[in-house]
Amino acid sequence: MTLPARRVSARIGSIAESATMKVDAKAKALKGAGEDVIGFGAGEPDFPTPEHIVEAAVAAAKDPKNHKYTPAAGLPELREAIAEKTSRDSQYPVEAAQVLVTNGGKQAVYASLAALVDPGDEVLLPAPYWTTYPEAIKLAGGSTVEVFAGPEQQYKVTVEQLEAAVTGRTKALIFVSPSNPTGAVYSPEETRAIGRWAAERGLWVITDEIYEKLTYDGVPFTSIASVPELADQVVILSGVAKTFAMTGWRVGWMVGPSDVIKAATTLQTHLTSNVANVSQRAALAAVTGPVEPIEAMREAFDRRRKLIVERLNRVAGFQTPVPQGAFYAYVDARGALNKEYDGATPTTSAELAELILEQAKVAVVPGEAFGPSGYLRLSYALGDEDLVEGISRIETLLGSK
CATH class of the missing domain: 3.40.640.10 (Type I PLP-dependent aspartate aminotransferase-like (Major domain))
Structure with a gap:
């Protein structure tokens, strides 16, 4: 008996893996291997459930x-x-x-x-x-x-x-x-x-x-x-x-x-x-239930929102509009492309995200996951200390304005 040439259906074979989950999984795998990786990939609050x-x-x-x-x-x-x-x-x-x-x-x-x-x-x-x-x-x-x-x-x-x-x-x-x-x-x-x-x-x-x-x-x-x-x-x-x-x-x-x-x-x-x-x-x-736990988390996100935008806009080639909701900053990183960093010259946001992960040990999600290239998504649903350290590493790699 000869098996069909296609083992997985075309319908399922045609869909792409979740890019955010992929980035998060890679960051966690590197952490598991002993790397000091800071992850801005997954949209997951760092708070425990109330x-x-x-x-x-x-x-x-x-x-x-x-x-x-x-x-x-x-x-x-x-x-x-x-x-x-x-x-x-x-x-x-x-x-x-x-x-x-x-x-x-x-x-x-x-x-x-x-x-x-x-x-x-x-x-x-x-x-x-x-x-x-x-x-x-x-x-x-x-x-x-x-x-x-x-x-x-x-x-x-x-x-x-x-x-x-x-x-x-x-x-x-x-x-x-x-x-x-x-x-x-x-x-x-x-x-x-x-x-x-x-x-x-x-x-x-x-x-x-x-x-x-x-x-x-x-x-x-x-x-x-x-x-x-x-x-x-x-x-x-x-x-x-x-x-x-x-x-x-x-x-x-x-x-x-x-x-x-x-x-x-x-x-x-x-x-x-x-x-x-x-x-x-x-x-x-x-x-x-009570709304107080929700408000406490929202206030923390608000503080981090202001902090991450201020720090991201110090990075050479980055422009970050102030988000008004959720817990993500969406960086216009086109100004950071086509420049040389430690021997690498990223031409797309996917290449830039890979460089940032490899060189700075910071996980971000490239714009290709959400539409056109040239952008990066960073979740600020993580601790303040990691947030500052992560953006500082990116700034060290890409330079300051």
Whole structure:
């Protein structure tokens, strides 16, 4: 018997590994080998999960009712709490039946695209974008149409740019504010304008709001789902990972029209069934619990945000706009390319990131992971001491202004 020439399906073989996870894994491998590596790669808060959430999980683990299968769409009380939170924070009135609890935010991204996108459909994706979006679009059979906004636009696309990218095959727009990887936050006016445009065009909007609680300088979070005209053609994605320092608990969700949530739930019944009940109980404690731990983390991120931008803008060839949300700085590093550093002359941000890792022992993510080359993403969700030391090493390697 002759085996087929292709052992792995073309569908799975065509997708790329998560660039942020790849950088983080490489940094951890080097650390494990004894190298003194500082990692700015993964978007993971360095804080422990708040104690009241951990206590809720411990209690849940001891309760036999959590040892069994539960509804695939999520625990009823968690779905109710998420519906109440979404109605309040996103100004999008929903009921518990319009909520699907997923195994982390990434599953919510895939489930929403799988439920909405058919082969041949196009999805507008503002760039720079989170590395998972185009791969999830591809898995759903769709095509990504990138719409790039550079630092001169504070990394925010305009209605005019989106309109120019629309074709007869356009099905949806992915909208992210606050943004990973740039930290950009769309103003209420910008958000409403894009929402109304999408509604007029008859497009679905998939909005990722996982960083909604992390904005700074008095900048408000505005959900595009609050645009009334979009009510029946918007899906909200979120989760507990970033706001509550719960990346390892794997609880996300999608919220939207009942028919879409029902379809995504059917997919989940075959894909994973219910999310781990202990994690769901922890998420319930997070969503309904005190806000003080969230605010303490946000204040720490705010301090680090100011520090990292100030230090990055000392580096020769770097220009870094001040992010207004999330916990990332997105560096315009084009001025540092095509110059010689210790015998190496990087011409792309991927080559520059490799040089910084090899020579300075600092892990950053190159712009190629998020769109065009020429940029670097650095997460400032790490300790102040490591932050200063890491940027100092980069400055020593590339020079000062």
